[in-house]
Amino acid sequence: MSSHREAPEISQDPVADSTDVYAFVSPDRPGTVTLIANYIPLQGPAGGPNFYAFGDDVLYEIHVDNNGDAEPDVTYQFLFQTELADKDTFLYNTGPITSLGSKNWNRRQTYKVTQVKGSKSTVLAHGLVCPPCNIGPLSTPNYASLAAAAVHGLSGGIKVFAGQRADGFYVDLGAIFDLGDLRPFENLHAQYGMNVFSTAAAGVNATAQLNVHSIAIQVPTGDLLSGSPHGKVTDKGSVIGVWTTASRQRASIWDADTSTNVMSGPFHQVSRLANPLVNEVLIPLGQKDFWNTQPPHHDKAFANRVTQPELARLLPALYPGVFPNLAKLAAAKTPRADLEAILLTGIPSGIVPGFQNNTGSVLADMLRLNTAIPASKSPNPLGVVGGDLAGFPNGRRVFDDVVTVELRAIAGVTVPLVDKSYKPDAAASQVTDGLTDSSVPSGYLGSFPYLGVPYSGFATA
Secondary structure (H helix, E strand, C coil), X not given: CCCCCCCCCHHHCHHHCEEEEEEEECCCCCCEEEEEEEEEEEECXXXXXXXXXXXXXXEEEEEEECCCCCCCCEEEEEEEEEEECCCCCCCCECCCXXXXXXXXXXXXXXXXXXXXXXXXXXXXXXXXXXXXXCCCCCCCCCHHHHHHCCCEEECCCEEEEEEXXXXXXXXXXXXXXXXXXXXXXXXXXXXXXXXXXXXXXXCCCCCCCCEEEEEEEEEEHHHHXXXXXXXXXXXXXXXXXXXXXXXXXXXEEEECCCCEEEEEEEEEEEEEECCCCHXXXXXXXXXXXXXXXCCHHHHHHHHHXXXXXXXXXXXXXXXXXXXXXXXXXHHCCCCCHHHHHHHHHCCCCCCECCECCCCCCCCCCCEEEECCCCCCCCCCCCHHHHCCCCCCCCCECCCCCHHHHHHHHHCCCCHHHCCCCCCCCHHHHHCCCCCCCCCCCCCCCCCCCCCCCCCCCCCCC
16 A cells, blocks of 8 residues: 555565556646656665665556546656676675765666657667665765765756655555554444444554655656647646556566576566555455556446445444444445546546546546646645645645545545535544644655655664
8 A cells, every 4th residue: 555565466576566656746846747656665774685676677667648548648668777796795885875876886777768659769868877775874875965866857858766765655554454443443443342442543654664666757747748728727638647557578587597587578567556545445356466457448347346445335334333324325336426536537627616637438547637737835635635736636746645535535525526415424524544644744855756765774773
């Protein structure tokens, strides 16, 4: 969660496992959009001697749909290559790494960035250097400056970064998957003896002090849009859909002579991610691996999992008497048009004043961003639910509290958007995993690549 180890097969392939996708209007650079895809979940900072790295045999892609058909119109591809300077030492570095060109750095990665528009592929850059992992004060002194040097400016006003970052996603993972125990409500959890608690408890951030590997690209907004009218909030051409995929080649053969895997054949998608928590919470176990291999324009096959979510039935059962209206709604098996709009089509005009991010009738899991809505000067982590139209589900910023937003939506808060007669339960607007804060959490950067400096193995318990 958001997409950390979300499916059985991909949980065994962490370098191809995307954890989060972000898309937002850059707050410090108007006229650009930042796209981020994170991989390799739940990294313990003290990961030596083989510190984390992208997969040399994985094709990482960030896709953008700009005409509502849920197929990529603009794609940014990233391919990595690992170089080993000295094969006769077990050390990642043989002294302090004080620059990206340091001779003390033994195992480094470089990457190539390619832009694909239609049938045209353009290599934007190659040989770009990733920063090392954050090891500690002796090995990676002044890490923030070292990582900042790995922000590469490309022609056309594009910036890219690929490397380790602090995981910006926050969730009480341990409680939520302990049979739906929301700590702030645990005294009301009447199943399995949880109601022995007399008071609520604060949430525990399961991803605190853990790292991820981040691929980030910042591009002029116009690079992502089609020829349709755009520039106004009401223009459909202002809305883009974003998702990431990871792909592997079809065949893998172990070469005993070189002790390496030899890859061959066309690339095959093994992972994808757009809106947070979709595969985790909405797609059943028997379909999770299949879902990861499918393109978004096939998501009509999974639509009933979104419009009649299992969690909406479980909440009233786990917390008897707390969600009576939700219980009736779930029992009636009424399809949730509100969730379909939020996750599969975007929200049309006229539902939320001054806002729309609708991409049309194609049902597809894409992170939809209305690029005409400027970055907020007073951001609220609850995004649109909190009155901040620049936040989730209008794209997603690195600090948005997507767990709370989606829990409240499933609990019924958003049903009145499509059914004025429905009255949400009083508890629905209070549902949280205990990590909700009315202010923006700390640790993020104010500029590209926005996610914070990764935790070091030396300094993290």
